[in-house]
Amino acid sequence: METPRTHAVDGAVRRIRVAILGCSGSIGAQTLDVCRKHADKLEVVALSVNTSLDFLVKAAADFRPKRVAVADERLKGDARIADLPGDCSVRFGERAVSEIGVEDDVDVVVVALVGAVGVWSCVRALEAGKRVGLANKESLVIAGDLIMPLSRRSGELIPIDSEHSAIFQCYRGEDPAEAHAIWLTCSGGPFYGRSRAELEKVTPADALAHPTWNMGAKITVDSATLMNKGLECLEAHHLFNVDMDFINVVVQRQSKIHSMVEYCDGSVMAHLGASDMRIPIQYALSYPQRWGTPCPRLDFRQLGSLDFGAPDTEAFPCLALALEAGKVGRTMPCAMNAANEVAVSSFLAGCCGFTDIDRTVAHVMERHEPERVESLDQLWLIDRWAREEARAFVASRR
Numbered sequence: 133m134e135t136p137r138t139h140a141v142d143g144a145v146r147r148i149r150v151a152i153l154g155c156s157g158s159i160g161a162q163t164l165d166v167c168r169k170h171a172d173k174l175e176v177v178a179l180s181v182n183t184s185l186d187f188l189v190k191a192a193a194d195f196r197p198k199r200v201a202v203a204d205e206r207l208k209g210d211a212r213i214a215d216l217p218g219d220c221s222v223r224f225g226e227r228a229v230s231e232i233g234v235e236d237d238v239d240v241v242v243v244a245l246v247g248a249v250g251v252w253s254c255v256r257a258l259e260a261g262k263r264v265g266l267a268n269k270e271s272l273v274i275a276g277d278l279i280m281p282l283s284r285r286s287g288e289l290i291p292i293d294s295e296h297s298a299i300f301q302c303y304r305g306e307d308p309a310e311a312h313a314i315w316l317t318c319s320g321g322p323f324y325g326r327s328r329a330e331l332e333k334v335t336p337a338d339a340l341a342h343p344t345w346n347m348g349a350k351i352t353v354d355s356a357t358l359m360n361k362g363l364e365c366l367e368a369h370h371l372f373n374v375d376m377d378f379i380n381v382v383v384q385r386q387s388k389i390h391s392m393v394e395y396c397d398g399s400v401m402a403h404l405g406a407s408d409m410r411i412p413i414q415y416a417l418s419y420p421q422r423w424g425t426p427c428p429r430l431d432f433r434q435l436g437s438l439d440f441g442a443p444d445t446e447a448f449p450c451l452a453l454a455l456e457a458g459k460v461g462r463t464m465p466c467a468m469n470a471a472n473e474v475a476v477s478s479f480l481a482g483c484c485g486f487t488d489i490d491r492t493v494a495h496v497m498e499r500h501e502p503e504r505v506e507s508l509d510q511l512w513l514i515d516r517w518a519r520e521e522a523r524a525f526v527a528s529r530r
């Protein structure tokens with residue numbers, strides 16, 4: 133595909149045209165912020181939300197996209213739809229979300245949706261030959277075996293997850309065959325150092341208070357259980373075409389080293405910078421260029437120390453479970469992810485405890501018989517099956 137960049141069209145500079153799927157979330161709103169900061173280079177042409185209509189109306193007034201999608205079809209008759217600009221078309225339904233990015237007037241699709249629902253949008257955008265700025269890590273966890281070959285044939289995949297953007301940049305200009313290991317950094321989450329017994333008492337309010345990043349509820353809980361790090365190992369395994377054993381997780385409490393690649397000669401390339409998602413978001417839009425920083429710079433004189441440690445997989449079994457799912461491969465990560473999504477939303481709804489999250493994931497993984505990944509339809513059925521199993525398990529614990 134042609135690399136999207138600002139370029140002259142008939143003497144005028146054309147801006148990169150961006151569709152943001154999940155614009156009302158943490159990543160989506162920060163993508164809008166980058167678009168606002170670089171309005172001379174970026175044009176927002178399409179936006180989607182699930183239910184956040186007030187946010188959508190405000191963003192549409194500010195950015196004047198050509199079209200928007202609302203995933204929740206029950207909002208079709210909502211009076212707030214009339215507040216959208218008159219020249220902005222509206223579509224409804226989950227399918228509409230994946231469709232608004234595939235039209236000819238889009239250069240880059242930012243997939244900032246949360247959960248398994250992101251798979252279809254990622255696939256549709258790549259099939260349409262778009263650059264995909266991928267925040268939705270669940271896409272690669274579930275369907276990496278289908279998405280990576282697709283991305284080599286059509287479109288272009290640029291990671292937005294800060295660790296993967298860091299690794300992507302540490303690989304730039306190097307021969308991947310000379311890499312020895314990936315060091316994937318981890319903040320340790322809000323419960324770093326706690327015992328299993330202490331974790332039994334954790335509440336949703338405790339879990340939602342992340343020390344470093346301000347993120348959506350699902351990824352914040354995933355960060356607290358360390359499932360997020362497991363999902364990221366799977367994401368890195370697919371993105372960089374490396375075995376699971378090639379990836380080492382290291383706790384870096386300050387979240388200033390975003391990840392590292394170690395080469396065969398012992399040299400280690402690290403990516404450092406402010407803990408601000410707008411940096412990797414912007415890089416997915418500007419690549420291969422670099423533009424002015426979207427956030428305050430890091431002053432190393434103020435930073436003090438950088439600490440490192442090993443993750444505790446006994447107190448936080450979700451990391452070990454995800455690594456195991458990655459090693460088993462095939463459809464196991466799909467079942468593992470679905471179980472985790474159900475368990476996290478049950479925990480947030482007060483229907484199970486914090487440590488029931490890993491118990492639910494382990495239960496579903498034990499019952500799943502992995503198959504070779506063949507199609508999205510097959511993955512969809514396994515996702516449904518795993519959700520049912522997880523719901524039944526959570527209900528049995530009450």
Ligand SMILES: NC(=O)c1ccc[n+]([C@@H]2O[C@H](COP(=O)([O-])OP(=O)(O)OC[C@H]3O[C@@H](n4cnc5c(N)ncnc54)[C@H](OP(=O)(O)O)[C@@H]3O)[C@@H](O)[C@H]2O)c1
Nearest residue numbers: 154156157158159182183184203245246267268269347348
């Ligand atoms: N947040 C971070 O700092 C961060 C960092 C790295 C990676 N990520 C990854 O990026 C993704 C998004 O994370 P986030 O923290 O931005 O999540 P979030 O704040 O929960 O936002 C999710 C977005 O997806 C929309 N959405 C939710 N369910 C949907 C559905 N069924 N159909 C269509 N749209 C739906 C939401 O719309 P409504 O507002 O209408 O519900 C919202 O716009 C996740 O995969 C996460 O792991 C996030």
